[in-house]
Amino acid sequence: MNRRDFNQLLSMGTAGILMPSLPAFSRSVTPEQLLEPGLDVAIKKRLADAALNTAKSKGATYADVRIGRYLNQFVLTRENKVQGIVNSESFGVGVRVIVDGCWGFASVGDARDESVVAKATETAIKIAKANARLLTEPVQLAPQKGFGEVSWKAPIKRNAFEVPIKEKVELLLSCNAAAMQNGANFVNNVLFQVNEQKYFASTDGTYSDQDIHRIGPSFTVTAVDPQNGRFATRNSLSAPMGMGYDYLQTNPADKLTGVTTRYNKGYDMLEDITAAAKQAKEKLSAKSVEAGKYDLVLDPSHTWLTIHESVGHPLELDRVLGYEANYAGTSFATLDKWQTKNFNYGSPVVNFFADKTQQGSLGLVGWDDEGVKTKRWDLVKDGILVNYQAIRDQVHIIGENESQGCCYADNWSSVQFQRMANVSLAPGKTPLSVDQMIKDVKKGIYIIGDGSFSIDQQRYNFQFGGQLFYEIKDGQIAGMLKDVAYQANTREFWNSCVAVCDEKDYRLGGAFNDGKGQPPQSSAVSHGSSTARFNGVNVINTARKI
């Protein structure tokens, strides 16, 4: 997606659903082609060796090569219509080298023989040599042992591409019909599925072959009151997941009942869209919030986005160092704060960890895009900032000699760089249910689902909306609210966290299209949490008259 398209999508108001982007240089294929196996691993190894041998013979001190096949399928519907079905494939090779202490990168599409890959490698070497003239400090790459020839497959139960399109269309249209029967005026409902087949090889001696799957169902239901010229929407409470079609198989154990039903690793679209239609209508006549300080009870379907923006991004080391200064920004969580070993990022009940091995998560993978085995590590422990997310050419800056394994490129044609791992809020250590948490709140708001989001370029000041807002009065849910957004400062907010529910409530939310870099690259990442309580947060009323 080029940037202008991206901006247009970002500023789309009422259309609601942000369409995921197609990978670069992709072509339309038939659904059957999505099930073809791709190049044999022996051929991929030959192509990879062509790159590595060329690089070494031309003076590279390090080289890696990624041979990627990216398969996508979108099913787009509105009300009783199929708007489009898109199947796409993108295949090519990206080569990265270090020459004269400087990175160089080049890529080539549809590369199926060694000479083409060797030529791309030579281009990467030329670029590295040209840029070395403007170099200020040579690349310091953390050592990495080679793993030999290894493979990894996402633990999915049902490959979404094996499910006939007819079945998917029937599911979406029957859900849309249910929404219309329950009071919706409009429904947009999209199913997005991804399979990344990634082969990686490096001069360290790793040859990894990986098969990654993701699925993202999402809808927006709109209710209109033409008499008063008002409308309201309710988006799905689903999460994009690192799962197969099994995410759409409903399972009572994956449901959390309460003021509205929320979902864990099995999503009941029909049930959620039926509720959404009724709730969109209810929103039209809901009470407009009175601005002021409230205790917030935040559901994981909401909190993931607050974690993403106020914890995941500021703890990316490349942002801290200034590599994103001209685009996404830098970070308030500077190295001097981390070095004090007593910087209170949050209250003592706040523990954040990064984890690329989390089951069902969007970031789940065996090895990252520079051959590092993925793992889990702490970022904030008992409220104190203890670490960042860093890759091989930065990790020496925080005194470590091994990368944390969070390097990623969104396509064979993109250069890999540091991307956010799954960053999650650890569940509370003592048993606590959502009902027990709400019982203790005198004046509060219970927020479910993610909505409007905005944060400054150093990640201090943020504002978040949501999908559903319920007033809490003296420990009881007192009805639906609308026009709610909260504004806070990252550190004050996480220090106002007084309780986190236990692991029984722990669920993942996530973003399919986290943007970073110039040209922009998109990455998929999950964030887990249990319901959490924050005291005395500033809530504004967002209603206006035009």
Next chain:
Amino acid sequence: MSILTKDEAKKIIDKALSYAKADETSVNLSGGRTGNIRYARNAVSTSGEGTNLSMSITAVFGKRAGTATLNEFDDASIEKTVRRAEEVARLAPENPEYVPMLGPQTYLPADPYSENTAKIDPDFRAKATFNSLDPCRKKNLTAAGYMEDSTRFTAIGNTKGLTAYNRETSVEFSITVRTADGTGSGYATRDVTDVSKLSTKDATEIAMQKAMASTNARALEPGKYTVILEPAALLSNVDASLMAAMMNGLDARNAEEGRSFMSKKGGTTRLGDKLFDERVTIYSDPTNLEVPAAAFGGGGGGGRFGGGGSDGRPQEKITWIEKGVVKNLSYSRYWAEKKGVKAVPPPANFIMEGGTQSLADMIKSTEKGILVTRFWYIRTVDPQTLLYTGLTRDGTFYIENGQIKFPVKNFRFNESPVIMLNNLEALGKPVRMGGNLIPPMKIRDFTFTSLSDAV
């Protein structure tokens, strides 16, 4: 070579159409070359160049459409791809909103192409970067910047006789300069069709001045302020923006369905209403010499989702807002047919009329106010009122008695462009921003709701 001439492209398209057996077939052939260079911490971080050339073929039977793509143009490959598109179409579900393809069209003589830009090579990019880095290094300032150049063409044709060709160049440049201690930050951005009109050095010097002038910012209470919004605060090519949000919201279907800020009580729309200050006039024109744009949409099957997202409709000179009155809304062809109106496509560019005052003149005539270089992380809060939130960034200054007095800490705003364009105090001279022309604006009662410590 990934830039085909009009004749070369037409030959390939005609070949593909000669194999077509569907009720309707359209072809979109496009390609180009994109180069970029990125720098941070005063050194180049990444740089690359890529070319692509591809053709998509859309076949339609009744209301069933199928698209297939190829990037090899021998006869056998072309024929095979036409057959594949037909096969996909036969199996596709019916699209009840399908509208038959357009026949031959007349297009305005737009020319958004520059040979100077088409000739950019890696050395040019390195030199442009050096011109930006060097002054920063000499002043002990830290530069992070990005330049991207693109040269591309699009050719379309269909079995109804429509044929069109466009070639286009663009360069986008942005620079953020920060003081070594991180207490000051400045920004500038430029976009041009012809790279000879771009000076990375001049733009960088503005960013440097803003960085140096923005250290030791003071905190002002949030509230309603008179603001001077520079064009980069009104429109952005790297983020959502207040003006793009408004222009993208001028969609007839959403308005008529009751789910847009253009919808009105009683189920009608605000088309024809005076919604803004009478100095607000906005039109689009692909032949404007400062912001030339393609004279047509992308062709029968070339939409992002492969299903005819754009359709070869001519881009004409259209007035969207005249003296504050909404004059036109854009239509999909389906919606226009259903409503029995002309299918005006969304604009390829827009031009907002302004005045003659420079930014300096506007500051001079301001008793008390805040100068905003740019906004950041702009997101919709309420689509009903087009309420947006975001923050100031990279150079925010307090103005008193016609002079910049001191830098101020960044603010978060919650504001609607509809309210903003009613609270208009003055318009300056329009400048190019993201392929559009937009004047700096002085606005009263702009709503800042909180403070940020971000620099």
